[in-house]
Amino acid sequence: MATNGDQQATPKPPPSPSPLRNAKFFQANMRILVTGGAGFIGSHLVDKLMENEKNEVIVADNYFTGSKDNLKKWIGHPRFELIRHDVTEPLLIEVDQIYHLACPASPIFYKYNPVKTIKTNVIGTLNMLGLAKRVGARILLTSTSEVYGDPLIHPQTESYWGNVNPIGVRSCYDEGKRVAETLMFDYHRQHGIEIRIARIFNTYGPRMNIDDGRVVSNFIAQALRDDPLTVQAPGTQTRSFCYVSDMVDGLIRLMQGDNTGPINIGNPGEFTMIELAENVKELINPKVEIIMVENTPDDPRQRKPDVTKAKELLGWEPKVKLRDGLPLMEDDFRTRLGVPKNK
Numbered sequence: 649m650a651t652n653g654d655q656q657a658t659p660k661p662p663p664s665p666s667p668l669r670n671a672k673f674f675q676a677n678m679r680i681l682v683t684g685g686a687g688f689i690g691s692h693l694v695d696k697l698m699e700n701e702k703n704e705v706i707v708a709d710n711y712f713t714g715s716k717d718n719l720k721k722w723i724g725h726p727r728f729e730l731i732r733h734d735v736t737e738p739l740l741i742e743v744d745q746i747y748h749l750a751c752p753a754s755p756i757f758y759k760y761n762p763v764k765t766i767k768t769n770v771i772g773t774l775n776m777l778g779l780a781k782r783v784g785a786r787i788l789l790t791s792t793s794e795v796y797g798d799p800l801i802h803p804q805t806e807s808y809w810g811n812v813n814p815i816g817v818r819s820c821y822d823e824g825k826r827v828a829e830t831l832m833f834d835y836h837r838q839h840g841i842e843i844r845i846a847r848i849f850n851t852y853g854p855r856m857n858i859d860d861g862r863v864v865s866n867f868i869a870q871a872l873r874d875d876p877l878t879v880q881a882p883g884t885q886t887r888s889f890c891y892v893s894d895m896v897d898g899l900i901r902l903m904q905g906d907n908t909g910p911i912n913i914g915n916p917g918e919f920t921m922i923e924l925a926e927n928v929k930e931l932i933n934p935k936v937e938i939i940m941v942e943n944t945p946d947d948p949r950q951r952k953p954d955v956t957k958a959k960e961l962l963g964w965e966p967k968v969k970l971r972d973g974l975p976l977m978e979d980d981f982r983t984r985l986g987v988p989k990n991k
């Protein structure tokens with residue numbers, strides 16, 4: 649007989665959701681928790697979810713890298729609630745879906761307090777799975793392309809197990825997300841929880857912190873301030889950049905569909921960091937200098953998603969090309985930095 653610990657056991661059916669879900673006369677809105685909803689991707693996701701009048705959105709965030717400012721248009725709205733909460737503590741609320749994003753995402757922030765980063769990924773994800781189990785909610789984890797580490801196959805498919813340093817300075821994030829994925833599947837197999845895992849590749853767009861430290865926000869802020877664009881050596885390392893509206897569309901499709909994932913969500917357009925700097929220079933400030941600076945350990949040398957699965961299973965593919973997305977982000981950064989277009 650299959651036991652709870654048996655990896656091959658058939659998944660149990662999920663716990664039943666609230667009876668209100670099938671109620672005829674009660675107002676049965678979809679109650680959606682977004683952890684990390686005050687951050688960059690989270691706040692765009694909230695905007696999209698709030699467009700549907702059947703959705704009630706609850707954000708839980710500790711404001712480590714996020715800000716209430718990102719959600720100011722929703723504060724006071726009857727279908728919206730904002731809770732100052734750290735996911736490393738349990739949260740007792742009633743919801744139907746959980747988008748679990750809470751986690752610092754920029755390397756300079758996740759390396760700042762690595763122990764807290766790993767606690768957020770492990771204890772935070774356990775707490776959110778416990779909540780999902782108690783109330784029968786479906787839960788989506790925003791995992792990352794960093795689970796592939798410094799990948800030895802290219803482009804990366806979901807079946808690739810990765811090449812991750814378990815004791816390096818990035819491990820609190822990479823290994824933290826890998827454990828978070830493991831926890832998701834263990835709760836699915838052992839308790840029948842409905843799970844969804846998105847492996848997000850580098851995403852950019854308006855509302856990124858100006859001093860977030862990630863490459864696209866750094867280059868745009870530097871170009872607007874007439875500071876040199878700092879390409880970290882050797883500059884031939886590659887990334888593939890997805891515009892945030894495409895990302896949000898992919899996350900919602902994954903949540904609403906029938907596949908657990910993991911599914912890569914990202915834009916396969918691949919650029920070296922030198923090419924990215926040249927694009928920013930040409931589009932935003934042709935006079936700006938590009939300089940080479942020292943890199944940090946374990947920087948992945950190449951990254952590009954294979955999005956076949958997302959296309960086939962979610963009917964999703966990215967629409968916004970890098971050269972169309974950069975000017976949209978430039979406009980937002982100009983407004984926030986107070987740098988008009990024709991200065």
Ligand SMILES: NC(=O)c1ccc[n+]([C@@H]2O[C@H](COP(=O)([O-])OP(=O)(O)OC[C@H]3O[C@@H](n4cnc5c(N)ncnc54)[C@H](O)[C@@H]3O)[C@@H](O)[C@H]2O)c1
Pocket residue numbers: 683684685686687688689690708709710711712713714715733734735736748749750751752753754768772790791792793847848849850851852
């Ligand atoms: N943006 C990307 O390129 C990218 C790529 C891969 C994965 N992701 C994942 O997507 C999610 C969102 O990333 P983002 O780019 O919007 O980053 P972000 O830093 O803007 O947002 C993260 C949010 O989580 C909150 N948070 C952090 N620790 C918390 C805690 N312990 N309790 C409660 N809230 C906490 C922060 O305050 C912030 O609002 C993260 O899980 C990240 O790992 C992002």
Ligand SMILES: O=c1ccn([C@@H]2O[C@H](COP(=O)(O)OP(=O)(O)O[C@H]3OC[C@@H](O)[C@H](O)[C@H]3O)[C@@H](O)[C@H]2O)c(=O)[nH]1
Pocket residue numbers: 753754755792793794821848849850861862863864866867878879880881885887921943944947948
């Ligand atoms: O100013 C800079 C910043 C960064 N870089 C380079 O740009 C590349 C991308 O660096 P970023 O800091 O933007 O992000 P990374 O791709 O290293 O990590 C990201 O991956 C996906 C997500 O999970 C996270 O958002 C983050 O970990 C790296 O090769 C880095 O060396 C520069 O050349 N100049």
